[in-house]
Amino acid sequence: MLLIHCPYCEEERPELEFRGAGEAHIARPANMAEISDADFEKFFFIRDNEKGVVYERWRHIHGCGRFFNAARHSVSDKFIMTYKAGEKKPKITKTQIDAVKPPAKGTPANEPVWTVGGKGEAK
Amino acid sequence: MRRFSAFAIAREALRHHKGWEKQWVSPEPKASYDVIIVGAGGHGLATAYYLAKEHGITNVAVLEKGWLGGGNTGRNTTIIRSNYLYDESAGIYNHAVKLWEGLSQDLNYNVMFSQRGVMMLAHNVHDVQVFKRHIHANRLNGVDNSWLTPEEAKEFCPPLNISKSARYPVMGAALQRKGGTARHDAVAWGYARKAHAMGVHIIQNCEVIGINRGADGAVTGVETTRGTIGAKKVGVVAAGHTSVLMQMAGIRMPLESFPLQALVSEPVKPCFPCVVMSNTVHAYISQSDKGELVIGAGTDQYTSYSQTGGLHIINHTLDAICEMFPMFTRMKMLRSWGGIVDVTPDRSPILAKTPVRGLYVNCGWGTGGFKATPGSGHVFAHTIANDAPHRINEGFTLERFRTGRLIDEAAAAAVAH
Numbered sequence A: 001m002l003l004i005h006c007p008y009c010e011e012e013r014p015e016l017e018f019r020g021a022g023e024a025h026i027a028r029p030a031n032m033a034e035i036s037d038a039d040f041e042k043f044f045f046i047r048d049n050e051k052g053v054v055y056e057r058w059r060h061i062h063g064c065g066r067f068f069n070a071a072r073h074s075v076s077d078k079f080i081m082t083y084k085a086g087e088k089k090p091k092i093t094k095t096q097i098d099a100v101k102p103p104a105k106g107t108p109a110n111e112p113v114w115t116v117g118g119k120g121e122a123k
Numbered sequence B: 001m002r003r004f005s006a007f008a009i010a011r012e013a014l015r016h017h018k019g020w021e022k023q024w025v026s027p028e029p030k031a032s033y034d035v036i037i038v039g040a041g042g043h044g045l046a047t048a049y050y051l052a053k054e055h056g057i058t059n060v061a062v063l064e065k066g067w068l069g070g071g072n073t074g075r076n077t078t079i080i081r082s083n084y085l086y087d088e089s090a091g092i093y094n095h096a097v098k099l100w101e102g103l104s105q106d107l108n109y110n111v112m113f114s115q116r117g118v119m120m121l122a123h124n125v126h127d128v129q130v131f132k133r134h135i136h137a138n139r140l141n142g143v144d145n146s147w148l149t150p151e152e153a154k155e156f157c158p159p160l161n162i163s164k165s166a167r168y169p170v171m172g173a174a175l176q177r178k179g180g181t182a183r184h185d186a187v188a189w190g191y192a193r194k195a196h197a198m199g200v201h202i203i204q205n206c207e208v209i210g211i212n213r214g215a216d217g218a219v220t221g222v223e224t225t226r227g228t229i230g231a232k233k234v235g236v237v238a239a240g241h242t243s244v245l246m247q248m249a250g251i252r253m254p255l256e257s258f259p260l261q262a263l264v265s266e267p268v269k270p271c272f273p274c275v276v277m278s279n280t281v282h283a284y285i286s287q288s289d290k291g292e293l294v295i296g297a298g299t300d301q302y303t304s305y306s307q308t309g310g311l312h313i314i315n316h317t318l319d320a321i322c323e324m325f326p327m328f329t330r331m332k333m334l335r336s337w338g339g340i341v342d343v344t345p346d347r348s349p350i351l352a353k354t355p356v357r358g359l360y361v362n363c364g365w366g367t368g369g370f371k372a373t374p375g376s377g378h379v380f381a382h383t384i385a386n387d388a389p390h391r392i393n394e395g396f397t398l399e400r401f402r403t404g405r406l407i408d409e410a411a412a413a414a415v416a417h
Helices: A037-044 A094-100 B006-014 B042-055 B087-107 B125-140 B150-156 B184-197 B239-247 B311-324 B370-386
Strands: A003-006 A011-014 A019-023 A053-059 A067-073 A079-084 B032-038 B060-063 B118-122 B146-148 B172-176 B201-203 B208-213 B219-224 B227-236 B256-265 B275-278 B283-287 B293-299 B333-343 B350-353 B359-363
Touching: A003 A079, A067 A094, A079 A094, B032 B042, B032 B219, B042 B060, B042 B184, B042 B359, B042 B370, B060 B227, B087 B184, B087 B370, B118 B125, B118 B150, B125 B146, B125 B172, B146 B150, B150 B172, B184 B201, B184 B370, B208 B227, B227 B239, B227 B370, B239 B256, B239 B333, B239 B359, B256 B311, B275 B311, B283 B311, B293 B311, B293 B333, B350 B370, B359 B370
Parallel strands: B032 B060, B032 B227, B060 B201, B118 B275, B227 B359
Antiparallel strands: A003 A011, A019 A053, A053 A067, A067 A079, B118 B172, B146 B172, B208 B219, B219 B227, B256 B293, B256 B333, B275 B283, B283 B293, B350 B359
């Protein structure tokens, strides 16, 4: 289970209190009736699904009830940061990524790619 | 390649089992192939096998970044069924069931396909109506499915708790008698062995890190951790990593990758005769021939490539299993693991050509790809060989998310997502 820092409650709470709400920073077109099928597809269906840093929405549904955004590494599942809805997509630095990314060595398909201690060293 | 038979077992027994051959070898990659399949899971190996068998294309390499069958093929709960709502889905999943029925003979490899029946429980009026609708739709499509009362369900699966005092009492069940299980590893091994025998190269520990394209935009091959390999056609069959691979050819996909977990108990004597699924309370259970209870949990709520998920997801499914099958409350669980599943917006797969010439994709099987393995490989091989889809996978295009012709099994809610 993830531990998630709610930027409104300003504390780390268990994932059970939250509802994931998909990729963040996808703006709903204001002129929905006029956009092309291709643009609608891009808005509604196409996703980055990045292996690495992902930007995603969460809702603190069993807490303050508010939506916020998070930057997380999708291989280690560790959060880089969470930030309030409406704030600009943050630029994530290499140092921030290095702090959360799994060990660089090639990992066989059935071995976990991260260690529980969170130090990031290979087993 | 020597055939497996009762005679072969007797012969080897007399020779101290020294005559068994390697099932497949690990060759060095050639400079180029006619077709490269990215991903040596069940679907990829089946594709290579049917390319060789049905279309005579044997200059094929299957590239695998880990080892053969080490991804979702080795991680799923091995359930086979075809009771989907829409015509397209019924077409492809039932095509697979028909191939499953002859697969052990076809491959000369025992995939332990067992049609022990898949029973889906209804716990409320909505479930009853939805399942009955499915049964009627299935019958029109020639797919086996029938309705059972709670008593009939109990008779078919004696451990089931049909007490009215259960938190969500059983109101009936849809039973597909032709559904069942197969041995997942044997499927990968059987396809690999037969494909290898027909000249297909299976290259493991070879990760694709780029897709090369010529001046005209068409595919010319792939970059791998073992060097450049040329190919006229490339088929991506990479499940959870499809988005990553397709990005290498500049294509953004309508996919999200989620962790999906499964677990097994300690092995016990045969006590559970069929497969039982309940989408409402999320129980999903069968017993392997080895004796373990095989239990499927749900997906986590966030995208991930970590091949692991939260313990509360597993807890949730075990709660339901203890309620529906009280005799399992003291069973010890032995192992749990996660795989990464690629989920499409309509929960139907994509088996299609792509905007890039020579590039084909077979993905989006989400939480239920194993059951389709032979059918998927069969029609995908046809799509690659003829540069045109088979009648069965015509609808499973990449463009349907633009045109709106979805195959919306997500809304049909027949499957546990």
